[in-house]
Structure formats: structure tokens, C-alpha cells
Amino acid sequence: MDDKLMLMIPGPTPVPEQVLLAMTKHPIGHRSGDFSKIMAEVTENLKWLHQTQNDVLILAASGTGAMEAGIINFLSPGDRVLALHNGKFGERWVEVAKAYGLNVDTVSAPWGEALDPEQVRQKLEADTQKEIKAVILTHSETSTGVINDLETINRHVKAHGALIMVDAVTSLGAANVPIDAWGLDVVASGSQKGYMIPPGLAFVSVSAKAWEAYKTATLPKFYLDLGKYRKDAAKNSTPFTPPVNLFFGLQAALRMLKAEGLENIFARHQRLMNATRAAVQALNLPLFAAEGISSPAITAVAPTQVEAEQVRSVMRKRFDIALAGGQDHLKGKIFRIGHLGFVGDRDLLSAIAALEATLQELGYENFTPGAGVTAAAKAIAKS
């Protein structure tokens, strides 16, 4: 049943029918008045979603492209940056920074644990010469299902004065990221996550303070030069040919998100996380991220009495549900249930029911049949 595929991976996420249908419209010229109208509308709605009056720029790229833009536009070769990492994506930004010849200092935590804001504070306080120009981190670490305490870390960064550059790829549109209230300088995200549209678009919000740094930043750039995007966005245009059909999808998706409302969106993701975690615990499977540091976008499970890859395989073959595996050294050790974007309570109950059936098929019997679904239902009812 090819067409029954249900995506429960952390991206691409399920796409609503009306978004898919919006994308079937014939392309329009990107230098037309019709496109300008779309650009104006989506830009305004992106600002709403980002809770900001900062510029929110749209790139034809993956989330990595947006995050790279967020880093390279505001720095110069040799600049010292503090990169915080506790998973695959945090480590990627260290690679990006090194690829551009930045002087990278780090604070890290093991995969599956959260960054310690206190270590960040100490590192920043020790920098009395204010040499650190930027602090780079991943908010929701997609590889582990851990969410970092961005609010506290940001407070320490603010006390220091460096720019803060946030990979919010799986948190934006799933968790609260109040850019203006917190004063976040650079926030990057991607379309195939909370936005409910296929991959191909990425977003970067940029604060006035970051634009100030842009003026003297000398790292080379052209396609990812955010100054070009800003200049053209002011005229409701783009510097390079934009993926117009994905813009049609973006327009439809943002209208849906706005109709749902930020509070409801965040509550829904919180509820999905609670239900997933309650179910996994009721099935006596180990959660990879501890209570209090779990991402509302994705839950990682580290089974010991059953093979993670076998769980994924049966879920895919028998029930047409795609789960994500572990990355790098976690390959084969965990499976990850994505529950961000266009995911509702029914989807989660389906996934848990299928997970129970899968576990039984694999001979794992360390749970009371029905316990997972019951726990998920209870968690959903409570919230």
C-alpha cells in the first residue's frame, strides 16, 4: 500500500492535502505582481510564526543552508565563536564554522543529554576580553530528541554581548521560540518540519544587532548572502529565482497555522510528546531523553530487548509507518518517532497501536497488551 505511507520521522513531515494541492498550480513568474503579493503575505505570516519584527528571509535551500547563512553572514575569518553541541546537528555547526576558518571553542554534552547552561555561563564569563563574537547552538537536537534550555543559555549570552545563532529547525513551529521577547539574533529553520510543507525552503530571522555585524563581516558569500535577500524582500522580491510552487505551499500552510494559533500549536506538540513518552514508558521501553529535556518534536527510544532496526522495519513493512533510525554512533541503537508538523492525536494513537503490534510480532512481551495505547490516550485526555 504505497500511498498509505505515514511519516513519523522528524522531516519530511506529513503535508496537508490543501498544501499539496496548492503546489499543483502552474508556476507563475517570480518577477510578477502576483508573486509579490504572495511574498508580502508569507513574509508577514512568517514574522507572526517567528514572534518577531526582525527580518525573516526565505532561501531555496535545506535547513543546513539556512544555518550556514546564519553563521557566515555575520562573521569574519578568524573570529572566535562558541559552538555548543550535544548531537549530530550541533556537531554540524562546528564543522561549518571550521570550514570557514572560524576559531571555534566548544561546550558539549553527550548525545542524549542537554547542554549545561552553567558551563556556557562560565565559558562566557571567562571571556573578559569579549573575544567571542557568537554563540551557536541547536535548540531541539533532532538526532536525540533533546531540547536545550535556550532561554537560560540566551540569558548568559545576552549578559556577555555575543550574537546568538540558533538552529531552530525542529523547534520552530513546535516549541515556543519567542524571538523578540528573548532577543534571539539569528534563528534558522526549514520547511519540512513544523511548517508542514515539503523540503526545499529554509528561513532565517535576523536581528538589528546581527545586521550591524553584517556590515563588517568579511566571510565570502553570494548565494547565501542574506543582505541580498533583505534588500529584495523589502520590495517583496527575491534575489534569485525562488521555488514558486513551494511558495504556494508555504502560503497555504501559514494560513492553516495562523488559524490554529500559536498557543494551540505548541499545546498540540506538547500533548503529542507527553502521549508518546507515556506510551513508551508503559511499554517498558527506555526513553533516550530524560524527563524535562525532551523535545516536543521528536521522541527517541533506545530499546534493549528488541532491535531498533527491526522495529523500524516491521513498522514500515506491516503498517506503512516510517520511523527514523539513529544517526552516526546511535545507528541501530535507537529509533525516533517524529511528531511535529501536521500530526494529530489520532496519528499518534495509530502509531502506538502499530508499535504494540510490532513489538508482539518481534517477540517482545515485556508489557501488558494495550498498555501503550491506554497510556497515550490518558496523556492526551489530561492535556
Add this chain to the structure above:
Amino acid sequence: MDDKLMLMIPGPTPVPEQVLLAMTKHPIGHRSGDFSKIMAEVTENLKWLHQTQNDVLILAASGTGAMEAGIINFLSPGDRVLALHNGKFGERWVEVAKAYGLNVDTVSAPWGEALDPEQVRQKLEADTQKEIKAVILTHSETSTGVINDLETINRHVKAHGALIMVDAVTSLGAANVPIDAWGLDVVASGSQKGYMIPPGLAFVSVSAKAWEAYKTATLPKFYLDLGKYRKDAAKNSTPFTPPVNLFFGLQAALRMLKAEGLENIFARHQRLMNATRAAVQALNLPLFAAEGISSPAITAVAPTQVEAEQVRSVMRKRFDIALAGGQDHLKGKIFRIGHLGFVGDRDLLSAIAALEATLQELGYENFTPGAGVTAAAKAIAKS
């Protein structure tokens, strides 16, 4: 009649229904076996379209992103390059090269004229120390409708030994670009042109000689690092999340192109160009590009007795046909008729008929009514 829009601009170009419908499929996971199969198929078909056994890599970017990747992956800061330009896009590659600190030498021709291969030969022969590492040029100059003599220029570059880097954004899939037969090192193109799919994907083919240069090239890169794309393409995968729905479209479009056949595709574009030029001449409107240097992708017209922008405006409002205007200093001086991608003889006859009606509406009467359509029909019948 919003939905009757007919795109006769040089990109986005019209998209076939089956490509649009392919894109409405729900996204699939990009780390799945199903995606690998698509990746394998489209990569093989891209090599067919590129007439090459070189790697053809797929990026989530505009054509500019692909061309930038084609330049920066094979060079180091301070490297001397020879950039040839005779229009907006040729000039853009000069900007890219300068943004990355390359030492840029140029050969240019006025907008609307072709590059002189002889000047290129002289410049390269004068470089007895072989300091020039790469020659960068635009094959079909979208801004003017001029096609450069890539075959001859390439022969001079081969005699010198530098890498040749070609912007084939509006020529690939419209004109013959036999990459292996000519030995072209780097060729960049974009999805919204001859490929008949919406914008959002871009392509770069890379020769073994260019990969050799890659090994020692030190310009900074990460998202546009083609080595990463090559490594993952070998496993039918991508380094960053690919726009899976655009891949669905790419798969469908490449099948259509393959069924049509390269010879037929090139002949069709040649025929559309001949018909357009014959019609424009029959209407006594000045062609911007001279005979022999005209692009099979796009025809620019430089009217003197009628306003170019008025022609575009009436064509759009009365007949739902989008034509492109002039860029930079040609704004208001020319209009451009795109005839690449999913464009047939009937489309062209429609456009010419509408153009005649538009000219009449604007009070331009310097032609025999029906002469444009008659000339186009005759040109179509001949070829």
C-alpha cells in the same frame, strides 16, 4: 482568468500536468529505499540529458547556487580566472568570483552581441605562465537571447589547459551541450528551464579534471561543497534534506524528455526560435540578437515604435501571456519571449497571434495583419 496564465518567460517555464501531479504525492523519507530508487533513476537520466559520464549532482538551490558551487569548489583564494561576459548572468559570475577573492580577468562584449572567441584565444595564449586556472562563461545569455560559441571557446580553453565552467542554465535541454564530446569540466543548470519542472533544483556536472582540482581547492564551502554531494550520490543519497516533491517532478519530467529524445528536443527549440524570429521580422520589429548568435531558448525584441513595457502589459492583461522585460539598463527597452521547456508549436502560434493583436491595440500598424502568424507557420512547416 487567473488559471489561464501562459508563461512565455525564460523561467519558470510551463510545467506539464503529469509533472505537477507527480509533485502532489505525499513526501517520502529521504533516507528510505524508495527515495534511493528515485535518486538512482534521476541521476542516470540526468547523465543522459547532459550527454556525459561525469557526475551530475543535484542541489536544492537556484541556478545561481549551482553556478557558484561550480566556481568555488575548484579554486582557491587569489586564483586567477578569466570570466567572459556579455549580459546580466555573465556579469553575475564576475561578482561571484570577486566575492570569493578570486583574481578576475575578463573578456566582454556588449549586451546583445556574442563573445568573440578570438579575443578569448588571444587572452589565453598571452597567459604563457598558465596562471589562469579557469574560464567562466554563460552559454545562452538569458538577459539578451544571445548564445555564445561555446564549442570554439572551449577549444581555445582546452588548448590552454584551464578548467572551463559553463552556465548552461537556459541552454541545457534546449541546445546541444555535449559535455563529454567537448570535454566541458563544470556545467550548471536549473530546474525551471529546459527541465520543465518548477524552480528549486539545480544541477552541476563535474569532470574528473575538475575533481582533481577540488582536492587542493581551499575556498570555504559547506552547503555548496560538491564533494559531499558526490560522496552521497554514490550511495544514491544526498548530504542534506533534498526537496523530495521536486524530485518526484524531476523523475516524471526526465522520463518525458527521454521519450522525446535529445535530437527532437533540440530540433523543437530550434524550430520555436526560427518561428519566433520569422514572426518578429514579419511584424517589422527589431530583433535584439543578430542572425547566427540567437539562443534557441529565448528571443529578445527591441521595439522602437511601441513601448516594450506596454506590449508586456497588454499581453498579460488581455491575453494572459507573461513575457519577460529587459533587465538592468535594458529595462523598458526590450521584451523577451521565452520558448524553452514545455513549449510546443501551438503555444508559439498563440503567442504570435496575441502579439499581433496587442500591437494593433497599441496603435502600432507597421505590419500587414496576419503577417506574424503566417511567417511563424511557414517557419514551423519548413523545419
